[in-house]
Amino acid sequence: MKxxxxxxxxxxSAVLPIVSAITPEGxxxxxxxxxxxxxxxxxxxxxxxxxxxxDESEATTxxxxxxxxxxxxxxxxxxxxxxxxxxVGPSNKSILYINATNEEGxxxxxxxxxxxxxxxxASLIASLPVPFAGLKATSTKSGDIHFLVYALAYPNGTGYNxxxxxxxxxxxxxxxxxxxxxxxxxLTPQRYAVFGGVLAKSGESYALDGELTNYVTGKCNVTCxxxxxxxxxxxxxxxxxxDGSQVVFLTKNIDLPLANFxxxxxxxxxxxxxxxxxxxINPIGATAGAEGASASPRFSKDGxxxxxxxxxxxxxxxxxxxxxxxxxxPENLNITSIAGKWDRSPDVLAWSNDGQTLYVAAPDLGRxxxxxxxxxxxxxxxxxxxxxxxxxxGMQVLANDQILVxxxxxxxxxxxxxxxxxxxxxxxxxxxxxxxxxxxxLGPKDVSEFYFSSNSTEIDIQSWIIYPSNFSAxxxxxxxxxxxxxxxxxxxxxxxxxxxxxxxxxxGYVVIAPNPTASSGWGQNFTxxxxxxxxxxxxxxxxxxxxxxxxxxxxxxxxxxxxxxASFGGYMMxxxxxxxxxxxxxxxxxxxxxxxxxxxxxxxxxxxxxxxxAGTFTSPNETSTYYRWNPILYYENWxxxxxxxxxxxxxxLPVSEGILLFNLLQVKGVPSKFLxxxxxxxxxxxxxxxxxxxxxxxxxxxYYSGISDASSPF
Ligand SMILES: *[C@@H]1O[C@H](CO)[C@@H](O)[C@H](O)[C@H]1NC(C)=O
Ligand SMILES: *[C@@H]1O[C@H](CO)[C@@H](O)[C@H](O)[C@H]1NC(C)=O
Ligand SMILES: *[C@@H]1O[C@H](CO)[C@@H](O)[C@H](O)[C@H]1NC(C)=O
Ligand SMILES: *[C@@H]1O[C@H](CO)[C@@H](O)[C@H](O)[C@H]1NC(C)=O
Ligand SMILES: *[C@@H]1O[C@H](CO)[C@@H](O)[C@H](O)[C@H]1NC(C)=O
Ligand SMILES: *[C@@H]1O[C@H](CO)[C@@H](O)[C@H](O)[C@H]1NC(C)=O
Ligand SMILES: *[C@@H]1O[C@H](CO)[C@@H](O)[C@H](O)[C@H]1NC(C)=O
Ligand SMILES: *[C@@H]1O[C@H](CO)[C@@H](O)[C@H](O)[C@H]1NC(C)=O
Ligand SMILES: *[C@@H]1O[C@H](CO)[C@@H](O)[C@H](O)[C@H]1NC(C)=O
Ligand SMILES: *[C@@H]1O[C@H](CO)[C@@H](O)[C@H](O)[C@H]1NC(C)=O
Ligand SMILES: *[C@@H]1O[C@H](CO)[C@@H](O)[C@H](O)[C@H]1NC(C)=O
Ligand SMILES: *[C@@H]1O[C@H](CO)[C@@H](O)[C@H](O)[C@H]1NC(C)=O
Numbered sequence: 001m002k003x004x005x006x007x008x009x010x011x012x013s014a015v016l017p018i019v020s021a022i023t024p025e026g027x028x029x030x031x032x033x034x035x036x037x038x039x040x041x042x043x044x045x046x047x048x049x050x051x052x053x054x055d056e057s058e059a060t061t062x063x064x065x066x067x068x069x070x071x072x073x074x075x076x077x078x079x080x081x082x083x084x085x086x087x088v089g090p091s092n093k094s095i096l097y098i099n100a101t102n103e104e105g106x107x108x109x110x111x112x113x114x115x116x117x118x119x120x121x122a123s124l125i126a127s128l129p130v131p132f133a134g135l136k137a138t139s140t141k142s143g144d145i146h147f148l149v150y151a152l153a154y155p156n157g158t159g160y161n162x163x164x165x166x167x168x169x170x171x172x173x174x175x176x177x178x179x180x181x182x183x184x185x186x187l188t189p190q191r192y193a194v195f196g197g198v199l200a201k202s203g204e205s206y207a208l209d210g211e212l213t214n215y216v217t218g219k220c221n222v223t224c225x226x227x228x229x230x231x232x233x234x235x236x237x238x239x240x241x242x243d244g245s246q247v248v249f250l251t252k253n254i255d256l257p258l259a260n261f262x263x264x265x266x267x268x269x270x271x272x273x274x275x276x277x278x279x280x281i282n283p284i285g286a287t288a289g290a291e292g293a294s295a296s297p298r299f300s301k302d303g304x305x306x307x308x309x310x311x312x313x314x315x316x317x318x319x320x321x322x323x324x325x326x327x328x329x330p331e332n333l334n335i336t337s338i339a340g341k342w343d344r345s346p347d348v349l350a351w352s353n354d355g356q357t358l359y360v361a362a363p364d365l366g367r368x369x370x371x372x373x374x375x376x377x378x379x380x381x382x383x384x385x386x387x388x389x390x391x392x393x394g395m396q397v398l399a400n401d402q403i404l405v406x407x408x409x410x411x412x413x414x415x416x417x418x419x420x421x422x423x424x425x426x427x428x429x430x431x432x433x434x435x436x437x438x439x440x441x442l443g444p445k446d447v448s449e450f451y452f453s454s455n456s457t458e459i460d461i462q463s464w465i466i467y468p469s470n471f472s473a474x475x476x477x478x479x480x481x482x483x484x485x486x487x488x489x490x491x492x493x494x495x496x497x498x499x500x501x502x503x504x505x506x507x508g509y510v511v512i513a514p515n516p517t518a519s520s521g522w523g524q525n526f527t528x529x530x531x532x533x534x535x536x537x538x539x540x541x542x543x544x545x546x547x548x549x550x551x552x553x554x555x556x557x558x559x560x561x562x563x564x565x566a567s568f569g570g571y572m573m574x575x576x577x578x579x580x581x582x583x584x585x586x587x588x589x590x591x592x593x594x595x596x597x598x599x600x601x602x603x604x605x606x607x608x609x610x611x612x613x614a615g616t617f618t619s620p621n622e623t624s625t626y627y628r629w630n631p632i633l634y635y636e637n638w639x640x641x642x643x644x645x646x647x648x649x650x651x652x653l654p655v656s657e658g659i660l661l662f663n664l665l666q667v668k669g670v671p672s673k674f675l676x677x678x679x680x681x682x683x684x685x686x687x688x689x690x691x692x693x694x695x696x697x698x699x700x701x702x703y704y705s706g707i708s709d710a711s712s713p714f
Contacts, residue, residue: 021469021506024694025054026438027497028687033414033432035394035406036066037085039116041092042398044068045416046076046085046116047406052687059687065116066416068398071429077119083109085116088137088145093117096137096145096199102127107163109133111147111199113206125199126208130159132195134228134235138244145199145206146244146271150228150235153193157217157275160190179258182604183231184649184681191226193217194238194249196271215247215269215278223258225251225267236296241303245271246328248297248306253284259606262293262317266308268330279330282310287335292319295347300355304328305375307338307349307358315607318488320345320524323358325375339373339381343523346371350397352421359403361392363521366449366462367493368392370405372421386423389444390415391494402427408495410466410502411442441469446502447493452548456517456537459526463514463545464491465553466501471510478560478705479549480509481585485567487518487530487538487612498683498690499566507698508707510556512549516541518568532614534568534597535575535629542572543581562701564589567653567682571597571631574661577642578634587704587713589697591645592653592682595661597630602654635664641671641713643700645693647680673700673714 029052036045045068050061063085065076083100087093093116102110108129114122132149140146152160173186181187193216199206219225227249228237238249246268253263269278284291292311299306306326311319323338323346338358346360348368358373360383368391371383390407393414398404402418409415416430433439446467451460468477482499484491491501491513505511515522517537518530529537550558563585565573570593576582594600600609601617610616613625620627627633642665646658658674665672675696677689684693703713 020441022438022442022500022503023506024503024691024698027500027503028052028690029054030413030436030438031432032497033064033406036396036404036416036429037087038068038396038398038404039087039092040399042068042400042402043092044116045404047416054688054691057688066429068404068418068429073430076116084133084135086135086137086147087116088139088147089113090139090143091115096125096135096147097122098133098135098149100131102129104129107131107161111208113199123205125206126197128159128212129164130161132159134194134238136235136238136240138240138242140244143201144209144244145201146240147197147199148194148235148238148240148247149197149212150192150194150238152190153214153217155189155191155217155224157193157214159193159195159212159214177257178606179604181651183652185231185651191217191224192228192230192233194227194247196240196247213274215249215267215273215275216251218275219251219254219267219278221254222256223252223254225254227251227267229264239297239299239306240271241299241328242301243303246299246303247271248281248299249278250294250297256314259604260610261315262311262607263291263314264294266294266297266306268306268328281306281326281330281333282308282324282335284314286333287324287337290322290324292316295321296349298349298351299328300351301353302355305351305355307351307375309346309349313611316611317608318345318486318520318527321347321362323349323360323373325358337379338375339377339383340379342373342381342383344371344383345520345524345527348392348395350395350403352397353399353401357421359395359397361395363490363492365521366464366490366515367521368407370395370403370419384423386419386421387426389493391492409444409493410447410464410495411439411444413439413495413497442502446471446505450548450552452544454516454541454544456533456540457526457529459522461514461516461541461545462519462522463512463548464493464501466505466511466513468505468508468510471555473555476555476557477508477510478557478562478707480504480507480511480701480705481542481546481549481561481563482511482513483542483563483565483569483572484513484515484519485565485569486520487516487534487568488520488527490515490519490521492521498685503694507702509562509705510553512545512556514542514545516545531612532625533629534571534612534625538572539575539579539581542576546581546584558584560705560707561585562587562589562705564591564697564701565593566591567593569593573642574631575629575634577640578631578637582637582640585640587641587643587701589643589645589701590658590661592647592650593657593661594631594653595657595664596632597626599657600626602656603652605652632660632664635668638665638668638670641700641704643673643675643697645675645684645697647677647682647684649679649681652682671713
């Protein structure tokens with residue numbers, strides 16, 4: 001069962017071949033690794049690794065075990081029945097895991113305890129008729145285990161299992177207020193809820209003690225509480241105190257309509273309590289200014305404090321996250337903001353063992369860096385980073401106070417390393433680019449960056465350069481000019497399986513990936529400046545980026561350039577098509593972009609539109625941003641060959657925008673092609689679909705850039 005791979009040895013002795021290009025197939029099939037989870041004593045860590053076979057159309061997941069002393073990696077478990085593991089129980093190796101099936105085969109799950117070093121010891125503790133996920137667990141003084149999980153629940157609070165649910169003879173859906181659907185899902189009466197359960201110690205084993213408690217369902221005012229917050233919320237939206245006595249969970253503000261606001265609150269409830277005992281710890285008014293989205297509630301290791309993030313803007317999803325610490329006592333919360341003026345927006349949070357420091361990760365100059373922040377830091381405290389490259393997917397403070405980071409970089413899909421609290425030393429355990437054949441040869445040398453000035457802002461703007469394999473500055477390569485989505489967000493030093501810079505450059509391009517106005521990591525003002533300015537500031541920045549490349553990078557052949565973008569980047573392609581920058585590209589690619597901004601309210605995320613268009617929708621006229629920055633107004637100028645992708649399950653930006661774009665291009669006789677996936681949302685996730693996405697887009701751009709000698713772009 002255990003096939004031991006000595007990763008460190010392989011790394012040391014690897015003879016790297018002449019760098020070969022990374023293909024879409026190679027990137028899509030290569031292992032995707034989860035976040036390393038260390039055991040309490042910090043001796044070893046577990047993580048999942050999922051690869052894909054195009055021949056079998058099948059993904060395979062295995063668990064890997066990383067020895068944190070020797071760095072050796074071995075396969076811990078080979079089938080995907082174990083979907084989640086937590087370390088809890090009498091020894092440092094005791095685990096509780098979710099088996100994603102159960103003996104009843106009813107679509108529910110089962111819970112097992114085991115010794116992580118001897119899985120033959122696994123013993124079935126409970127079979128649950130609901131597909132619970134998001135396991136968190138802790139041992140109490142008495143030796144019992146308290147755990148939390150989440151699932152959809154009926155309005156009466158009972159957990160929902162689609163396999164067992166009664167179906168109606170009609171498929172009708174009826175709504176009486178806005179927020180009919182979101183992301184890729186129509187709202188139903190079921191909402192997500194956090195449940196608590198007790199595994200009572202009995203001898204050497206455990207037994208489920210009574211029913212699970214739903215802490216969330218039924219807390220309603222204008223809307224009903226739901227946790228985790230959809231569509232991206234997970235176990236990071238709730239926490240269990242280390243002694244098992246208290247629970248916190250996050251829900252959107254129940255006093256406000258869902259569509260207009262991002263405001264959310266953290267509720268505190270005793271583990272032994274019910275939904276009626278829950279109270280919000282940060283209702284609007286609890287802390288001056290803090291009215292927006294909250295995130296990442298986390299108990300300190302001694303259980304005395306709760307740290308979390310909250311934004312000020314009540315409907316601004318990209319406002320700055322401010323760090324707060326409260327007493328874990330609703331009678332005496334004493335909420336305090338930490339380094340409150342720090343001009344960065346952290347989004348990952350972990351407590352130090354002694355409760356004196358918070359480790360946070362925040363976008364910073366094109367990376368996401370880890371920063372220690374003392375819990376008593378004054379408002380003007382400026383944290384100093386202890387990591388440099390990469391974007392963490394997760395981090396954990398180990399028993400020895402080192403911080404175990406699992407991140408990715410443009411050249412590596414997963415790196416795992418431990419950094420000392422002061423950043424002075426780093427112990428690298430794993431680098432995917434040194435072991436995965438598909439990533440062979442990738443490294444920091446593949447990437448560079450430059451700063452340029454624009455006329456929208458005082459600060460210099462950053463852009464990444466990603467070179468193709470075996471790059472030579474003596475040669476020239478056509479330009480692939482990528483524009484990121486958001487618009488708040490950015491191109492960071494991270495791995496993507498959807499827009500992988502290096503897969504693009506390895507078609508034979510130099511990729512230029514700028515971070516124009518709205519990008520996060522250069523201060524909140526740069527991000528905020530986008531409101532009401534979709535068509536001017538970032539457009540000007542992109543013109544200046546292109547000019548910089550044209551003037552300063554002799555190895556880039558701008559005359560053979562193409563441009564591509566998704567979401568806001570797709571909007572920008574449509575905008576560019578009608579403006580002079582469009583004439584500098586041989587082809588454009590829009591993935592899920594706005595074509596007619598008068599239709600912006602076809603999304604459910606009115607908070608986003610209201611913020612970014614700097615006002616709610618009123619009857620449009622020339623002074624309205626909905627009108628001014630509308631790509632369709634410049635239809636007369638459209639002429640650059642244009643590839644359009646839009647998928648049916650994209651409810652954030654409905655498919656009609658892509659069809660409208662394609663129809664208009666066709667009517668005008670502009671070379672164009674439409675790619676649609678009936679089963680994809682705002683993102684293309686299915687690997688077979690993604691392969692077609694890459695193949696079709698590359699056929700298009702490689703024809704127009706002259707990289708291919710095909711006789712037609714189709
Ligand atoms: C777990 O490991 C820590 C650190 O090595 C040790 O102090 C502790 O006693 C261990 N706990 C148990 C229950 O073995
Ligand atoms: C995926 O990983 C498994 C387990 O490590 C391995 O047996 C299999 O060959 C891999 N498949 C592919 C297509 O790489
Ligand atoms: C789960 O376990 C069952 C029984 O051992 C096995 O038949 C099945 O293939 C496993 N499922 C997965 C996804 O590995
Ligand atoms: C998972 O559950 C299935 C069905 O009850 C069982 O056959 C299988 O052995 C379990 N696997 C593990 C690893 O617990
Ligand atoms: C809650 O509602 C569901 C669906 O109607 C039903 O199956 C379940 O029995 C109800 N639970 C309780 C406790 O009444
Ligand atoms: C319910 O929401 C309204 C605002 O729509 C608010 O005035 C009221 O205080 C809320 N009730 C509770 C119990 O929070
Ligand atoms: C919020 O949405 C409601 C519809 O649910 C709408 O009537 C109202 O005007 C909106 N309010 C704000 C402040 O946007
Ligand atoms: C509130 O927090 C501040 C800052 O940490 C601390 O100085 C003060 O003693 C606390 N007060 C109470 C009542 O806990
Ligand atoms: C912190 O960030 C700077 C860039 O701002 C970088 O040069 C430095 O190496 C980073 N520090 C550590 C300890 O990684
Ligand atoms: C951000 O803009 C505000 C208002 O224009 C200004 O007062 C503040 O100094 C700016 N902050 C930074 C860090 O530039
Ligand atoms: C900023 O630069 C862009 C691109 O050159 C130009 O189109 C625009 O007019 C300039 N804006 C101002 C206010 O000068
Ligand atoms: C134009 O729209 C703006 C709001 O977008 C509104 O304030 C103004 O009154 C409108 N003007 C006319 C002439 O309708």
